[in-house]
Amino acid sequence: MPQSLIFEDHYKRLGLEIFSEENLENFNGNRFISEIKVFYIPSGYELTVDFNHYQTKTSSLFFLTNQHLNIEKGQEESMLLHYNRDFYCIQIHDKEVACDGLLFHNVFEIPFVELDDGEADLIKVLFQNIRNELEWEDSSAEEMIRTYVKQIIIRATRKWKKQNLDNATLKIPGSELDIFRDFSRHLEIHFREKHNVSEYAELLHIAPKTLTHKFKNLNLASPNQFIINRILLEAKRLLFYTDKTVKEIAYDLGYEDPAYFNRLFTHKTGSTPVNFKKTTSREKSTILKPFYLLKQGC
Known part of the structure; x- marks a missing residue:
């Protein structure tokens, strides 16, 4: 076949x-x-x-x-x-x-x-x-x-x-599910140019405090942290899979000040973008963690 x-x-x-x-x-x-x-x-x-x-x-x-x-x-x-x-x-x-x-x-x-x-x-x-x-x-x-x-x-x-x-861990009432689904969708579309909770709250037609409280009430990370995590994930992808410079990556992710992006990345990951790129290019196996065992019932 x-x-x-x-x-x-x-x-x-x-x-x-x-x-x-x-x-x-x-x-x-x-x-x-x-x-x-x-x-x-x-x-x-x-x-x-x-x-x-x-x-x-x-x-x-x-x-x-x-x-x-x-x-x-x-x-x-x-x-x-x-x-x-x-x-x-x-x-x-x-x-x-x-x-x-x-x-x-x-x-x-x-x-x-x-x-x-x-x-x-x-x-x-x-x-x-x-x-x-x-x-x-x-x-x-x-x-x-x-x-x-x-x-x-x-x-x-x-x-x-x-x-x-x-x-x-992730118990979400059905009445709240649309907010999280729509937040996810908007984040995936706009994370390069929209970096503030208020911008996503506006897209969802709710107040920023309301959006933040909805996440907090369910013991989730804040919307701001989800936004940062999505930006950092894309930064890691670009550092690992492309030859773009840190400055080019900063611009790609909507940061007009590459130095600010550099500080954000370093503060959140514990490594500068340059060091991250060097480390992952030398030791690719190191970044393939955490290791998830998928098994029935877990």
Whole structure:
């Protein structure tokens, strides 16, 4: 069977890639960095998402946008669904199931859902249905594929909520969920030019103090800290994956004063941007921490 299947129609694009131990090297290199990704991974895989390393102890789904993803180890067949927003826009198509900001760029930085055996079988059937549509190339394939993508997202959203919002750490009432979802979405879109809580509060049509209190009441870090964390993550990506200077990175992230950006980075990370770049280029394994063991029931 083909290992790569693509649907393209004008600006709309969706692809399905099949990986296993024999062809994992074909995955790496950030070929899919600009696309939305839904990655089904069986147990026994080791992978890195940005600067976090994971080992799957059960089948899992990873939901990624512009994160850097690298597969280090895996045997059984994994499946990567990648598409652009012209093919499927989370915000538009899934508004009624409140997916935007939960699976793909949530403020909690939890990009995965763990699956039990029954759930894994259902997800594999949906991936296989997409594969069949891509191979058949019927005129109605686009809408059928979009339906299957939506089913995957709905099932995964329900599971993500159960695993992450119904526990003591991240318990969020349903009435408050929209605020966090919308904050996540706005942060992902605007973090380069909007650095203040007041700017996000305005987008959410609430007072800055109200937004801050909502986070505090749920024992979460402040909105300001989430904003800084997102900026620092992007700075680390640019330092690690590109040859841009610190000054160029500061400008890319909306700081007209590179010295201020340098001080912020140093204060929050304990390392200057220059030292971070030197250290990570010498000891890449050091930054692939913390190490997350994904296992059923944890």
